[in-house]
Amino acid sequence: MSDTINTNNPYNGEHIKTYKLDSKVVLNKKLELANATFKSWKLLEISERAKLLQKLADELLADKDSLSKLITLEMGKPITESKAEIEKCAFLIQFYAHNADQFLADAIIETDAHESYISYDPLGCILAVMPWNYPFWQVFRFAIPTLIAGNVALLKHASNVTGCAIAIEKLFNKSGFPEGCFQTLLADHDTIEEIIGNDIVKAVTLTGSEKAGKSIAQTAGKHLKKTVLELGGNNACIILKDADLDKHLDTIVKARMQNSGQSCIAAKRFLVEEEIYDEFLEQFTKKVKALNYDDPFKEDTNMSCLARPDLADILEEQVSKSVEKGAKVHYGNTRGDAYYQPTILTNITKDMPVFKEETFGPVAPIIKVKNLDEAIAMASNSRFGLGTMIFTKDYKKASKKVLAIEDGAYFINEMVKSDPRLPFGGTKASGYGRELSKEGILEFVNKKTIFINK
Incomplete structure (x- = not known):
């Protein structure tokens, strides 16, 4: 089995770049860093996380031309559509920066308690397995609600858009997110199965084929990890x-x-x-x-x-x-x-x-x-x-x-x-769970019941 990833320009077949897969030592260090970062990130006020999101949107738009060219180079999308994808990502980021505080506010419930409510607490480290067809949009629609809810994110992207995956991690770092908040994993399928079983990973989301969804769900289910699956459609x-x-x-x-x-x-x-x-x-x-x-x-x-x-x-x-x-x-x-x-x-x-x-x-x-x-x-x-x-x-x-x-x-x-304002997801063989809107941000939180008597 190869320990490298090769990316190619699909329009002319030319080789773009070769990447070396992360070793198990490197992957374990990334998991440990994610776990350590989560302990402080979850305590940060939502308003402070939102400021970082706004900086991210600014950086994304400032780099729109170069990022669009990278999308087109790696997966062949017409350049005008690549630019539109970047702009849509910025809109999504701004949407959650402005609305997350409201979405995650404690929900007061009237009971016979002196005080009772639902608290929406982050789960921890969330792993995403993402496809190549919208290499930035698919990642951001997972990562942004996940991060502003107080979780940290790990990305296993499709191998043919590895350059996009690395560029996305650099964007988060450049925008001031703590190291370990968002990390890209260069790993093969078998290694990802091992990562899902690691106690640090609390849940998994996948956008991809029905076959891939079944495989990820089976592995996650074996370890009692929650999944959100957005699969195919006709x-x-x-x-x-x-x-x-x-x-x-x-x-x-x-x-x-x-x-x-x-x-x-x-x-x-x-x-x-x-x-x-x-x-x-x-x-x-x-x-x-x-x-x-x-x-x-x-x-x-x-x-x-x-x-x-x-x-x-x-x-x-x-x-x-x-x-x-x-x-x-x-x-x-x-x-x-x-x-x-x-x-x-x-x-x-x-x-x-x-x-x-x-x-x-x-x-x-x-x-x-x-x-x-x-x-x-x-x-x-x-x-x-x-x-x-x-x-x-x-x-x-x-x-x-x-x-x-x-x-x-x-x-x-x-x-x-x-x-971003509406929930997105399917039924039957198209998967389960929802991304985007308030429903999406609540997929990877612990809906905790708080009951207080004097």
Whole structure:
């Protein structure tokens, strides 16, 4: 087994850098430092932690250009999307800096005691296993609520964005956070399992595949460690006959093609009411054809390569198997190395991979449905439960279907997206627990009952 990590530019295949994995001695020192730092960090007033958060936001925005280039270099995201990711991280940081004191305030409960309330105490050291598709956003949406709640954070990032992982740790240190508050671990999967079993680690959060989630949950469960899992999805995008395509079509295309289709909350199944099916297919195809595939460092690029060649292999196999079962390629379906052309498929059935699996790339199956009820039933026909989006002028009628959708999110006339002000997470095979908002900050605290009599 190799003791190094190699990062490569997915757009041109060029080698970027080689990193040496942390030895067990180094990892143990990082765990011990985290534990020691926690003892003082948890005692710091929330207002003081918030000041450090604000400094972090300032540093992040000051370094936006260089950090954006690093994201694009390591995982191929168009540079404009990389800049937007950094800006979104700053917004998240400022949100918690302004609201954490309120979220973590003692909750007074009237009982027969002289005084009783709930105290929200930090747990300790929280380990995060994070993916490559949003290499800064995924980390910050875990780390910021975790840290301001008084915990300390350890990050095991995806190996292909190791440079981003190291840069994030440097940002925290540069912003004045105590040494050991946030640390990046350069470790392989087997070593991470050992780290989860260490008594210093109190809980684990993972964003990634269903397979990875099951593995982490199994290991954490063996050691009685809490987990929060944000896993895959194959979100349905419902377009009803009264949808305003002139207004919403750009959003609908973005819902599938943003980040070159590499998003768990992307629209992955398009359910279109039959009266407008042909019109929608024509307009959607026209928009997709107009997307500019080019070097991700160019400002006018809005589609680029996938993050690794093997990801294109997986996508190609899913499409090929679907075509074997009768799917028709309406547009696209060519590839080269890490490139996968935006692809539109029709004649979709429920037994095809592009219907029942998560497709992590720019593939759009377009499915004809008779009405809203059939669309809801088909949207619900999934092992996953991350989010559903629906486009219609009759938003009141659509809002009555909230209980019919078991997903963690239901968006009307908007693409499913994460927002620091709203809880984010899924159901079924999409995982459990919540990130963001007040609900997210309370995932890794001890909700302690205080009961006082004179």
